Amino acid sequence: MKNLRVGIIGVGNIGGAHAESIFSGRIRGMDLCGLCDAAPEKRQYLAGKYPGIPVFDDGLKLMDSGLVDTLIVATPHYFHPVYAAEALKRGLNVLSEKPAGVGVRAVKEVICAAEQSHGAYGIMFNQRTDPLFRKAKEIIDGGGLGEPKRLVWIITNWYRTQKYYDSGTWRATWNGEGGGVLLNQAPHNLDVWQWLFGMPDAVTAFVTEGKYHNIGVEDDATIYAEYGNGATAVFITTTGEAPGTNRLEISGSLGKIVIEKGVLSYTKLGVSERDFCFRDGSGSSLPPLEEFSFGPYEAVSGHELILANFAASVLEGERLIAPGIDGIRELSISNAAYLSSWTGRTVRLPLDESDVEAFEELLENKRQCERAGEGSGRGDAGSTAGNVCDKDISTGNNYLPRWNVKW
Ligand SMILES: NC(=O)c1ccc[n+]([C@@H]2O[C@H](COP(=O)([O-])OP(=O)(O)OC[C@H]3O[C@@H](n4cnc5c(N)ncnc54)[C@H](O)[C@@H]3O)[C@@H](O)[C@H]2O)c1
Secondary structure (H helix, E strand, O other): OOOEEEEEEOOOHHHHHHHHHHHOOOOOOEEEEEEEOOOHHHHHHHHHHOOOOOEEOOHHHHHOOOOOOEEEEOOOOOHHHHHHHHHHHOOOEEEEOOOOOOOHHHHHHHHHHHHOOOOOEEEOOHHHHOHHHHHHHHHHHOOOOOOEEEEEEEEOOOOOOHHHHHOOOOOOOOOOOOOOOOOOOOHHHHHHHHHHHOOOOEEEEEEEEOOOOOOOOEEEEEEEEEOOOOOEEEEEEEOOOOOOOEEEEEEEOOEEEEEEOOEEEEEEEOOOHHHHHHHOOOOOOOOOEEEEEEOOOOOOOHHHHHHHHHHHHHHHOOOOOOEHHHHHHHHHHHHHHHHHHHHOOOEEOOOOHHHHHHHHHHHHHHHHHHHOOOOOOOOOOOOOOOOOOOOOHHHOOOOOHHHOOOO
């Protein structure tokens, strides 16, 4: 079978890393056949680095060139659903960077396009390939935790300094990025949360803008979520703590998983705690239990695994690790978290039309205030295209350590 003919829209940090992986032949089933970037200096650089690979200044021109059957969208967030929908309508395969979009409405349109398209739709949730998360998924899906009780994730090791936020004009702005840590770094964790524990029914959140940096979007968030069966989740994230923590704890009626410092500890109860609670005569003894430990594992190249899986899915029918339609799930949690924090109320999921409208209206207010120069802390806020890569483009591209799962 012929390899996928891949084009990349947005060849900055991560798009450049994908280009390098594919061009160098490391991704089975993918050939690099076209590139597109809005920034003229980037196009000039790409033409020199990848001789023979056509470079376009417009994503639609790349799609309509006939040179590609597959698109990787690695632009700033607002463009993800726009290009994904256009490509799917043309019957092309799309692998979108996370998040699937900024608001759920645009992503719903992509899902509609995907349902009517011959093209496949995937999303770069590379953290789903992490061996510890996969082990947790295996235990939970195998019934090893029983009835879900609680998830607590402290994921505060997404540390960024001001230089990071100043490195691109789209970064950390409502107009360029559409959000902060919840929309840029934490989507991976919000996705793994819902992938392992399911979607909550209600979200209450406290989201703080510019707490640790001169930025207008949030760099600190705490989400409390409720489930129909009484289970709860607490999710804490920030880019402003050093050292940060990455500790995931999931408990259920049959045991508990804790992932921290690269090791998964699984405590398996011999009987359901819910039964034990009402049968035990002592008042405070624990149910019988066994302890298991997994890891540490060797680091995997999650991005390359997702690329290869996407190709194998289209070409050979392999199951997609991260279907694009799953992108709306974590995005619904973050949209609800913003709305909850902005309005001071609990928001139910799935978001109903009135909450989608309320989210859009309040986001638009923030965008307008930012355009008017209020409250962002940065004068250059709001542009989405033409920004300069925060890596020295002359040094070439590869996956930056900051994108890996860190324990
Ligand atoms: N999966 C991951 O681990 C991971 C890691 C980093 C970034 N990302 C995501 O990838 C996306 C890009 O992030 P980045 O750090 O590479 O940003 P970046 O600023 O380095 O690159 C974005 C590129 O897109 C180009 N661009 C902007 N608008 C465009 C348009 N309309 N058409 C074509 N090109 C356009 C810019 O000129 C730039 O070269 C973001 O959505 C980000 O959240 C994902």
